[in-house]
Amino acid sequence: MQSFSGRLFVITLGALLLPSHAQAHAALITLGPVEAIEIHAGYDTGEAMRGAQIVVYAPDNPAQPWLTGTADDSGRFVFVPDGTPGRWAVQAREAGHGAMSYFIVEGGETTALLPAPAQYDPLQRLVMLASIVWGAIGTALYFRRPRQRERA
Amino acid sequence: MFGRILKAAFFSTALASTAAAGELSIFANGEELATEGFLAPELTRDGWQLNFSNVFVTLSGITAIQAEPPYDAEAGGEPATSVSAGLDPAAPLTIDLTETDEDGRVLLGSIAASAGHHNAISWSVVPATEGEWAGQSMVFVGTATRDGQSVDFTLTSPDRHAYVCGEYVGDERKGFLVEGGEADLEITFHLDHIFGRADVDLDDPMNIDAIGFDPFAAGGTHAIDLSGLHIGHVGEGHCAVVFG
Structure with missing residues (x-):
């Protein structure tokens, strides 16, 4: 608008x-x-999920995709949520592995809900993770x- | 048959902590690797074609959970459970992942559950307490073929593995239950984590950890050690698993 x-x-x-x-x-x-959400999708081996399928779900219709896209070769995907308050979900999938991440939009503030990067177990190979970085990134x-x- | 007998015994008991609002069905799925087998190019990591006549799994403690906050399987531990509903934990259930519905799934049970998003699930693979394979938690029966050689095999495992998983990851989100409605969840067994895949790089972590089929190439009945293998998933989503 x-x-x-x-x-x-x-x-x-x-x-x-x-x-x-x-x-x-x-x-x-x-x-x-603008404030954007930046996703880094990869495996806990450090390998990026190149070209991962990304699906974003908004809180007002959580069973239907709000946005779909493809991560780049480094597993990176950036999008701008529309400000709908509540819990957003982000799914990343590649080669039979996938994960969900979540963030909250409330009162104009964005808060990552899951996962917290410090909680990853480096010994669990093959386990995929997706992390979210948020903030004004000058998009x-x-x-x-x-x-x-x-x-x- | 062993699986069918126990299947009749577990149709569900609701353990929901709040008033039931709808029906939640829980399925198991061994994917096409169970129903169709390991077929080229998806042979085992050591090049065997596998065709299964049975893939028995005995399950217990199957519990659908509304976790708040969402469960982080990478961090492990117990989910912050707000509401849960489970199949009868006193009755281990043996299923055959090759005997599926038209969608390739095995119905574990349908339970009355509370409205909300059932975004986590827990279950255990446990030894069967009765039947032909009592004492075994997973049994693979089938035929392996490579280079014109075919052998019949039976692989048995008594290993216990307990899984806690977050939200299902797949083509659609699952577990949203509304008042008077229906929803479903799925637990998914990735057999390629056991046998590996020839169409995946050999240095892929899955193939490094997988057993393959060469140790059983003589055919017959063998014990197979599944400890340490992450077999249970929710769609493509990984789970926290504890062995023993």
């Missing part, structure tokens, strides 16, 4: 001030930090301030 409002505003201005280019195809990008996703780079 934020991006839609910003884009609409810019197009309206263009129509008023630049009549000769009223059909504006201006590409506009604005940047701003630039949303339109905010227009800047014209090109006019058609």
